[in-house]
Amino acid sequence: MQLISAQNISYSINEKKLFHNLSFNVNTGEGLYIKGSNGSGKSTLLRIILGITLPSKGKIHFCNEDLAISYLGHKNAIKSYLSPIQNLELIFNQSGRALAFEWLHKLGLKNVQDELTGNLSFGQQKKLALIRVLASSPKMIVLDEPFVGLDYATNNLLNNFLEEKLREDMSIIFTSHIQPTFECKTLEIER
Amino acid sequence: MLRLIRTESFKLSRKLKSWLGPQLILVLVLIAFPLSIDISQYDLDKFYFSIIVISLMMTAFISTEGMFEEDFEDGSLEQEFLLEQDFYKIVLSKMLIYVFFIGIPIALIGSLFLITNGADFDDLPKVFSILCLSNILLFNLFSFGNALSINKGAMLGVLTSLPLALPVIILLGRAVRTIQYGEGFFSIIILMSGISLIVLAIMPIVISAALKTHID
Numbered sequence: 001m002q003l004i005s006a007q008n009i010s011y012s013i014n015e016k017k018l019f020h021n022l023s024f025n026v027n028t029g030e031g032l033y034i035k036g037s038n039g040s041g042k043s044t045l046l047r048i049i050l051g052i053t054l055p056s057k058g059k060i061h062f063c064n065e066d067l068a069i070s071y072l073g074h075k076n077a078i079k080s081y082l083s084p085i086q087n088l089e090l091i092f093n094q095s096g097r098a099l100a101f102e103w104l105h106k107l108g109l110k111n112v113q114d115e116l117t118g119n120l121s122f123g124q125q126k127k128l129a130l131i132r133v134l135a136s137s138p139k140m141i142v143l144d145e146p147f148v149g150l151d152y153a154t155n156n157l158l159n160n161f162l163e164e165k166l167r168e169d170m171s172i173i174f175t176s177h178i179q180p181t182f183e184c185k186t187l188e189i190e191r
Numbered sequence: 192m193l194r195l196i197r198t199e200s201f202k203l204s205r206k207l208k209s210w211l212g213p214q215l216i217l218v219l220v221l222i223a224f225p226l227s228i229d230i231s232q233y234d235l236d237k238f239y240f241s242i243i244v245i246s247l248m249m250t251a252f253i254s255t256e257g258m259f260e261e262d263f264e265d266g267s268l269e270q271e272f273l274l275e276q277d278f279y280k281i282v283l284s285k286m287l288i289y290v291f292f293i294g295i296p297i298a299l300i301g302s303l304f305l306i307t308n309g310a311d312f313d314d315l316p317k318v319f320s321i322l323c324l325s326n327i328l329l330f331n332l333f334s335f336g337n338a339l340s341i342n343k344g345a346m347l348g349v350l351t352s353l354p355l356a357l358p359v360i361i362l363l364g365r366a367v368r369t370i371q372y373g374e375g376f377f378s379i380i381i382l383m384s385g386i387s388l389i390v391l392a393i394m395p396i397v398i399s400a401a402l403k404t405h406i407d
Contacts, residue, residue: 073266
Protein backbone atom coordinates (compact mmCIF):
# COMPACT_ATOMS: atom_id res chain seq x y z
CA MET A 1 0.00 0.00 0.00
CA GLN A 2 1.29 3.43 -0.92
CA LEU A 3 1.89 5.70 2.09
CA ILE A 4 3.53 8.76 0.57
CA SER A 5 3.62 10.07 -2.93
CA ALA A 6 5.86 13.03 -3.77
CA GLN A 7 5.41 14.80 -7.10
CA ASN A 8 8.01 17.16 -8.60
CA ILE A 9 9.35 18.48 -5.32
CA SER A 10 11.69 21.44 -5.68
CA TYR A 11 13.27 23.58 -3.02
CA SER A 12 15.17 26.82 -3.35
CA ILE A 13 16.67 29.00 -0.67
CA ASN A 14 17.65 32.58 -1.44
CA GLU A 15 17.22 31.96 -5.19
CA LYS A 16 19.62 29.00 -4.92
CA LYS A 17 18.17 25.69 -6.02
CA LEU A 18 18.81 22.85 -3.58
CA PHE A 19 16.98 20.17 -5.53
CA HIS A 20 14.63 20.15 -8.47
CA ASN A 21 11.67 18.00 -9.54
CA LEU A 22 12.13 15.07 -7.18
CA SER A 23 9.41 12.45 -7.39
CA PHE A 24 9.17 9.28 -5.34
CA ASN A 25 6.74 6.97 -3.57
CA VAL A 26 7.04 5.18 -0.27
CA ASN A 27 5.00 2.03 0.26
CA THR A 28 4.24 0.04 3.37
CA GLY A 29 7.24 -2.02 4.49
CA GLU A 30 9.58 -0.13 2.19
CA GLY A 31 12.77 1.71 3.00
CA LEU A 32 13.90 4.88 1.23
CA TYR A 33 17.57 5.75 1.57
CA ILE A 34 18.27 9.37 0.64
CA LYS A 35 21.88 10.03 -0.19
CA GLY A 36 23.81 13.01 -1.40
CA SER A 37 26.75 15.23 -0.62
CA ASN A 38 26.87 17.71 2.27
CA GLY A 39 24.49 20.61 1.68
CA SER A 40 22.57 18.84 -1.07
CA GLY A 41 19.30 19.20 0.84
CA LYS A 42 18.77 15.73 2.33
CA SER A 43 17.65 17.05 5.72
CA THR A 44 15.46 19.68 4.05
CA LEU A 45 13.78 16.96 1.99
CA LEU A 46 13.05 15.01 5.18
CA ARG A 47 11.56 18.14 6.76
CA ILE A 48 9.43 18.65 3.65
CA ILE A 49 8.18 15.06 3.88
CA LEU A 50 7.28 15.67 7.54
CA GLY A 51 5.44 18.89 6.70
CA ILE A 52 7.76 21.05 8.81
CA THR A 53 9.12 22.89 5.77
CA LEU A 54 7.07 23.82 2.72
CA PRO A 55 8.52 22.96 -0.71
CA SER A 56 9.06 25.75 -3.25
CA LYS A 57 7.22 23.64 -5.81
CA GLY A 58 5.53 20.27 -5.91
CA LYS A 59 3.30 18.36 -3.56
CA ILE A 60 3.53 15.55 -1.03
CA HIS A 61 0.47 13.39 -0.75
CA PHE A 62 -0.11 11.28 2.35
CA CYS A 63 -2.49 8.39 1.70
CA ASN A 64 -3.35 8.29 5.39
CA GLU A 65 -3.73 11.68 7.08
CA ASP A 66 -3.27 10.18 10.56
CA LEU A 67 -0.03 8.38 9.72
CA ALA A 68 1.96 7.91 12.94
CA ILE A 69 5.54 9.02 12.30
CA SER A 70 8.55 8.78 14.56
CA TYR A 71 11.30 11.25 13.67
CA LEU A 72 14.85 11.83 14.76
CA GLY A 73 16.58 14.82 13.23
CA HIS A 74 19.93 16.51 13.75
CA LYS A 75 18.65 17.90 17.03
CA ASN A 76 18.22 15.22 19.67
CA ALA A 77 15.21 16.76 21.45
CA ILE A 78 16.55 15.69 24.84
CA LYS A 79 16.97 17.89 27.89
CA SER A 80 20.51 18.29 29.15
CA TYR A 81 19.41 19.22 32.70
CA LEU A 82 17.44 15.98 33.13
CA SER A 83 18.70 12.43 33.58
CA PRO A 84 18.20 9.87 30.77
CA ILE A 85 15.42 8.24 32.84
CA GLN A 86 13.63 11.59 33.27
CA ASN A 87 14.00 12.34 29.55
CA LEU A 88 12.34 9.05 28.69
CA GLU A 89 9.58 9.73 31.20
CA LEU A 90 8.87 12.97 29.36
CA ILE A 91 8.78 11.29 25.94
CA PHE A 92 6.85 8.12 26.75
CA ASN A 93 3.61 7.60 28.61
CA GLN A 94 3.24 4.97 31.32
CA SER A 95 2.63 2.10 28.89
CA GLY A 96 5.63 2.89 26.68
CA ARG A 97 8.16 3.39 29.45
CA ALA A 98 8.93 -0.28 30.12
CA LEU A 99 10.13 -0.81 26.56
CA ALA A 100 12.05 2.49 26.59
CA PHE A 101 13.88 1.49 29.80
CA GLU A 102 14.60 -1.89 28.24
CA TRP A 103 16.29 -0.14 25.31
CA LEU A 104 18.21 2.04 27.75
CA HIS A 105 19.73 -1.15 29.17
CA LYS A 106 20.31 -2.74 25.75
CA LEU A 107 22.22 0.34 24.55
CA GLY A 108 24.51 0.27 27.58
CA LEU A 109 23.18 3.41 29.23
CA LYS A 110 22.10 1.75 32.47
CA ASN A 111 25.17 2.91 34.40
CA VAL A 112 24.52 6.55 33.43
CA GLN A 113 20.72 6.52 33.69
CA ASP A 114 20.67 8.85 36.70
CA GLU A 115 23.38 11.25 35.59
CA LEU A 116 22.68 14.58 33.92
CA THR A 117 22.24 14.03 30.19
CA GLY A 118 24.35 17.12 29.52
CA ASN A 119 27.33 15.32 31.07
CA LEU A 120 27.06 12.32 28.73
CA SER A 121 29.18 11.95 25.60
CA PHE A 122 27.83 12.81 22.14
CA GLY A 123 27.41 9.13 21.30
CA GLN A 124 25.57 8.38 24.54
CA GLN A 125 23.22 11.32 23.93
CA LYS A 126 22.62 10.07 20.40
CA LYS A 127 21.77 6.60 21.74
CA LEU A 128 19.33 8.15 24.21
CA ALA A 129 17.69 10.13 21.40
CA LEU A 130 17.43 6.96 19.31
CA ILE A 131 15.28 5.34 22.01
CA ARG A 132 12.52 7.75 20.96
CA VAL A 133 12.42 5.81 17.69
CA LEU A 134 13.38 2.35 18.93
CA ALA A 135 10.75 2.13 21.66
CA SER A 136 7.84 3.58 19.71
CA SER A 137 5.72 1.70 17.22
CA PRO A 138 4.75 4.11 14.46
CA LYS A 139 3.79 3.30 10.86
CA MET A 140 6.78 5.21 9.57
CA ILE A 141 10.24 6.11 10.85
CA VAL A 142 12.09 9.14 9.54
CA LEU A 143 15.77 9.43 10.46
CA ASP A 144 18.31 12.09 9.62
CA GLU A 145 21.87 10.70 9.71
CA PRO A 146 21.03 8.09 12.36
CA PHE A 147 24.45 6.38 12.27
CA VAL A 148 26.51 9.49 13.07
CA GLY A 149 28.31 9.30 16.42
CA LEU A 150 27.38 5.69 17.14
CA ASP A 151 29.88 2.97 17.96
CA TYR A 152 30.22 -0.14 15.76
CA ALA A 153 27.99 -2.33 17.94
CA THR A 154 25.18 0.25 18.08
CA ASN A 155 25.47 0.80 14.32
CA ASN A 156 24.91 -2.92 13.79
CA LEU A 157 22.09 -2.97 16.30
CA LEU A 158 20.37 -0.05 14.54
CA ASN A 159 20.82 -1.65 11.12
CA ASN A 160 19.30 -4.89 12.41
CA PHE A 161 16.47 -3.02 14.11
CA LEU A 162 15.57 -1.14 10.93
CA GLU A 163 15.75 -4.31 8.86
CA GLU A 164 13.44 -6.07 11.30
CA LYS A 165 10.98 -3.14 11.25
CA LEU A 166 10.89 -3.27 7.44
CA ARG A 167 9.96 -6.94 7.69
CA GLU A 168 7.17 -5.95 10.11
CA ASP A 169 5.75 -3.67 7.35
CA MET A 170 6.96 -0.42 8.83
CA SER A 171 8.23 2.19 6.34
CA ILE A 172 11.55 3.91 6.88
CA ILE A 173 12.94 7.04 5.26
CA PHE A 174 16.47 8.01 6.21
CA THR A 175 19.50 9.97 5.12
CA SER A 176 23.02 8.72 5.65
CA HIS A 177 26.56 8.86 4.34
CA ILE A 178 26.96 5.21 5.35
CA GLN A 179 25.46 2.56 3.09
CA PRO A 180 22.85 0.59 5.07
CA THR A 181 23.27 -3.17 5.34
CA PHE A 182 19.60 -3.88 4.54
CA GLU A 183 17.81 -3.66 1.24
CA CYS A 184 15.98 -0.41 0.39
CA LYS A 185 15.25 2.04 -2.42
CA THR A 186 17.84 4.75 -2.99
CA LEU A 187 17.14 8.35 -3.88
CA GLU A 188 20.22 10.33 -4.77
CA ILE A 189 20.14 14.09 -4.58
CA GLU A 190 22.64 15.80 -6.81
CA ARG A 191 23.59 19.44 -6.47
CA MET B 192 -3.26 19.43 26.89
CA LEU B 193 -2.89 17.73 30.29
CA ARG B 194 0.17 15.88 28.98
CA LEU B 195 1.72 19.19 27.95
CA ILE B 196 0.91 20.86 31.25
CA ARG B 197 2.49 17.94 33.12
CA THR B 198 5.55 18.01 30.86
CA GLU B 199 6.03 21.76 31.07
CA SER B 200 5.59 21.87 34.84
CA PHE B 201 8.10 19.03 35.26
CA LYS B 202 10.62 20.76 33.00
CA LEU B 203 10.27 24.14 34.68
CA SER B 204 10.39 22.67 38.18
CA ARG B 205 13.78 21.12 37.29
CA LYS B 206 15.16 24.47 36.10
CA LEU B 207 15.67 26.18 39.42
CA LYS B 208 17.39 29.16 37.77
CA SER B 209 14.39 29.83 35.53
CA TRP B 210 11.68 30.02 38.18
CA LEU B 211 13.52 30.86 41.40
CA GLY B 212 15.98 33.30 39.82
CA PRO B 213 13.40 35.95 38.83
CA GLN B 214 11.75 35.71 42.26
CA LEU B 215 15.06 36.25 44.04
CA ILE B 216 15.88 39.20 41.79
CA LEU B 217 12.51 40.75 42.63
CA VAL B 218 13.09 40.27 46.37
CA LEU B 219 16.59 41.77 46.08
CA VAL B 220 15.33 44.84 44.21
CA LEU B 221 12.47 45.39 46.62
CA ILE B 222 14.79 45.10 49.64
CA ALA B 223 17.57 47.14 48.10
CA PHE B 224 15.40 50.06 47.06
CA PRO B 225 14.32 51.33 50.52
CA LEU B 226 17.90 50.81 51.74
CA SER B 227 19.27 53.02 49.00
CA ILE B 228 17.22 56.10 49.98
CA ASP B 229 16.66 57.97 53.21
CA ILE B 230 13.25 56.47 53.97
CA SER B 231 12.55 58.85 56.86
CA GLN B 232 12.08 61.66 54.32
CA TYR B 233 9.50 59.90 52.17
CA ASP B 234 6.03 58.39 52.49
CA LEU B 235 7.19 55.03 51.23
CA ASP B 236 3.70 53.55 50.94
CA LYS B 237 2.76 56.28 48.43
CA PHE B 238 5.34 55.52 45.78
CA TYR B 239 6.54 52.03 46.69
CA PHE B 240 3.77 50.67 44.49
CA SER B 241 5.41 52.22 41.42
CA ILE B 242 8.67 50.50 42.32
CA ILE B 243 6.82 47.20 42.59
CA VAL B 244 5.14 47.70 39.21
CA ILE B 245 8.43 48.46 37.44
CA SER B 246 10.24 45.62 39.23
CA LEU B 247 7.45 43.26 38.29
CA MET B 248 7.72 44.26 34.66
CA MET B 249 11.46 43.66 34.66
CA THR B 250 11.00 40.31 36.41
CA ALA B 251 8.43 39.20 33.82
CA PHE B 252 10.87 40.37 31.16
CA ILE B 253 13.68 38.21 32.56
CA SER B 254 11.40 35.21 33.23
CA THR B 255 10.22 34.86 29.64
CA GLU B 256 13.66 35.16 28.06
CA GLY B 257 14.22 31.42 27.61
CA MET B 258 10.60 30.35 27.32
CA PHE B 259 10.82 28.84 23.81
CA GLU B 260 14.52 29.13 23.06
CA GLU B 261 15.56 25.89 24.74
CA ASP B 262 12.85 23.83 23.00
CA PHE B 263 13.75 25.44 19.69
CA GLU B 264 17.47 24.78 20.10
CA ASP B 265 17.18 21.12 21.16
CA GLY B 266 14.53 20.16 18.58
CA SER B 267 11.66 19.60 21.02
CA LEU B 268 9.52 22.14 19.15
CA GLU B 269 9.86 20.12 15.93
CA GLN B 270 8.80 16.96 17.77
CA GLU B 271 5.83 18.78 19.25
CA PHE B 272 4.84 20.08 15.82
CA LEU B 273 4.81 16.51 14.48
CA LEU B 274 2.49 15.45 17.29
CA GLU B 275 0.08 18.38 17.35
CA GLN B 276 0.59 20.07 13.93
CA ASP B 277 0.63 23.50 15.60
CA PHE B 278 2.00 25.15 18.71
CA TYR B 279 -1.18 26.58 20.24
CA LYS B 280 -1.46 24.00 23.00
CA ILE B 281 2.22 24.05 23.92
CA VAL B 282 2.27 27.87 24.02
CA LEU B 283 -0.85 27.97 26.18
CA SER B 284 0.53 25.29 28.53
CA LYS B 285 3.85 27.10 28.86
CA MET B 286 2.03 30.36 29.55
CA LEU B 287 -0.14 28.82 32.27
CA ILE B 288 2.83 27.08 33.89
CA TYR B 289 5.02 30.21 33.81
CA VAL B 290 2.23 32.31 35.32
CA PHE B 291 1.65 29.63 37.98
CA PHE B 292 5.34 29.05 38.82
CA ILE B 293 6.61 32.62 38.48
CA GLY B 294 3.75 35.09 37.87
CA ILE B 295 1.67 34.26 40.94
CA PRO B 296 4.65 34.02 43.36
CA ILE B 297 6.05 37.39 42.21
CA ALA B 298 2.58 38.95 42.52
CA LEU B 299 2.45 37.61 46.08
CA ILE B 300 5.97 38.85 46.86
CA GLY B 301 5.10 42.29 45.47
CA SER B 302 1.89 42.47 47.51
CA LEU B 303 3.62 41.42 50.73
CA PHE B 304 6.39 43.97 50.25
CA LEU B 305 3.82 46.70 49.69
CA ILE B 306 2.06 45.80 52.94
CA THR B 307 5.34 45.70 54.87
CA ASN B 308 6.17 49.14 53.51
CA GLY B 309 3.14 50.84 54.93
CA ALA B 310 0.15 50.05 52.69
CA ASP B 311 -3.15 49.03 54.27
CA PHE B 312 -3.33 45.29 55.02
CA ASP B 313 -6.98 45.23 53.83
CA ASP B 314 -5.73 46.12 50.34
CA LEU B 315 -3.68 42.91 50.07
CA PRO B 316 -6.28 40.92 48.02
CA LYS B 317 -6.83 43.89 45.70
CA VAL B 318 -3.11 44.42 45.12
CA PHE B 319 -2.50 40.70 44.66
CA SER B 320 -5.29 40.33 42.11
CA ILE B 321 -4.21 43.26 39.92
CA LEU B 322 -0.58 42.15 40.04
CA CYS B 323 -1.63 38.62 39.00
CA LEU B 324 -3.68 39.95 36.09
CA SER B 325 -0.92 42.29 34.96
CA ASN B 326 1.50 39.36 35.06
CA ILE B 327 -0.72 37.40 32.66
CA LEU B 328 -0.57 40.36 30.26
CA LEU B 329 3.17 40.93 30.66
CA PHE B 330 4.09 37.26 30.28
CA ASN B 331 2.04 37.05 27.08
CA LEU B 332 3.59 40.19 25.60
CA PHE B 333 7.16 39.26 26.42
CA SER B 334 6.80 35.67 25.27
CA PHE B 335 5.51 37.03 21.97
CA GLY B 336 8.74 39.01 21.69
CA ASN B 337 10.68 35.89 22.63
CA ALA B 338 8.98 33.88 19.87
CA LEU B 339 9.63 36.61 17.30
CA SER B 340 13.40 36.45 17.53
CA ILE B 341 13.97 32.92 18.78
CA ASN B 342 16.73 32.19 16.26
CA LYS B 343 18.55 35.48 16.88
CA GLY B 344 18.78 35.29 20.66
CA ALA B 345 15.42 35.60 22.34
CA MET B 346 16.40 38.66 24.40
CA LEU B 347 16.35 40.84 21.26
CA GLY B 348 12.69 40.08 20.62
CA VAL B 349 11.78 40.55 24.25
CA LEU B 350 13.40 43.99 24.08
CA THR B 351 11.40 44.91 20.98
CA SER B 352 8.19 43.93 22.75
CA LEU B 353 9.04 46.11 25.75
CA PRO B 354 7.08 49.13 24.40
CA LEU B 355 3.98 46.91 24.22
CA ALA B 356 4.16 46.63 28.00
CA LEU B 357 3.64 50.40 28.44
CA PRO B 358 -0.19 50.25 28.16
CA VAL B 359 -0.15 47.55 30.85
CA ILE B 360 1.90 49.84 33.08
CA ILE B 361 -0.55 52.70 32.46
CA LEU B 362 -3.45 50.39 33.31
CA LEU B 363 -1.65 49.28 36.46
CA GLY B 364 -1.06 52.90 37.43
CA ARG B 365 -4.79 53.54 37.10
CA ALA B 366 -5.52 50.44 39.20
CA VAL B 367 -3.13 51.71 41.89
CA ARG B 368 -4.97 55.01 42.08
CA THR B 369 -8.32 53.22 42.46
CA ILE B 370 -6.87 51.27 45.41
CA GLN B 371 -5.33 54.37 46.99
CA TYR B 372 -8.50 56.48 46.62
CA GLY B 373 -10.83 53.57 47.39
CA GLU B 374 -13.17 53.91 44.41
CA GLY B 375 -13.60 52.36 40.96
CA PHE B 376 -11.54 49.29 41.82
CA PHE B 377 -14.10 46.77 40.60
CA SER B 378 -14.54 48.40 37.20
CA ILE B 379 -10.76 48.34 36.64
CA ILE B 380 -10.40 44.74 37.81
CA ILE B 381 -13.23 43.66 35.46
CA LEU B 382 -11.54 45.55 32.62
CA MET B 383 -8.18 43.90 33.37
CA SER B 384 -9.77 40.45 33.68
CA GLY B 385 -11.46 40.89 30.30
CA ILE B 386 -8.25 42.02 28.62
CA SER B 387 -6.31 39.17 30.23
CA LEU B 388 -8.79 36.57 29.00
CA ILE B 389 -8.73 37.97 25.45
CA VAL B 390 -4.93 38.13 25.44
CA LEU B 391 -4.66 34.61 26.88
CA ALA B 392 -6.94 33.30 24.13
CA ILE B 393 -5.46 35.21 21.18
CA MET B 394 -1.77 35.58 21.97
CA PRO B 395 -0.96 31.84 21.82
CA ILE B 396 -2.30 31.82 18.22
CA VAL B 397 0.00 34.71 17.30
CA ILE B 398 2.98 33.18 19.13
CA SER B 399 2.26 29.81 17.53
CA ALA B 400 2.39 31.42 14.06
CA ALA B 401 5.68 33.15 14.92
CA LEU B 402 7.21 29.86 16.10
CA LYS B 403 6.03 28.06 12.97
CA THR B 404 7.86 30.54 10.73
CA HIS B 405 11.05 29.87 12.68
CA ILE B 406 11.02 26.09 12.42
CA ASP B 407 10.05 26.25 8.73
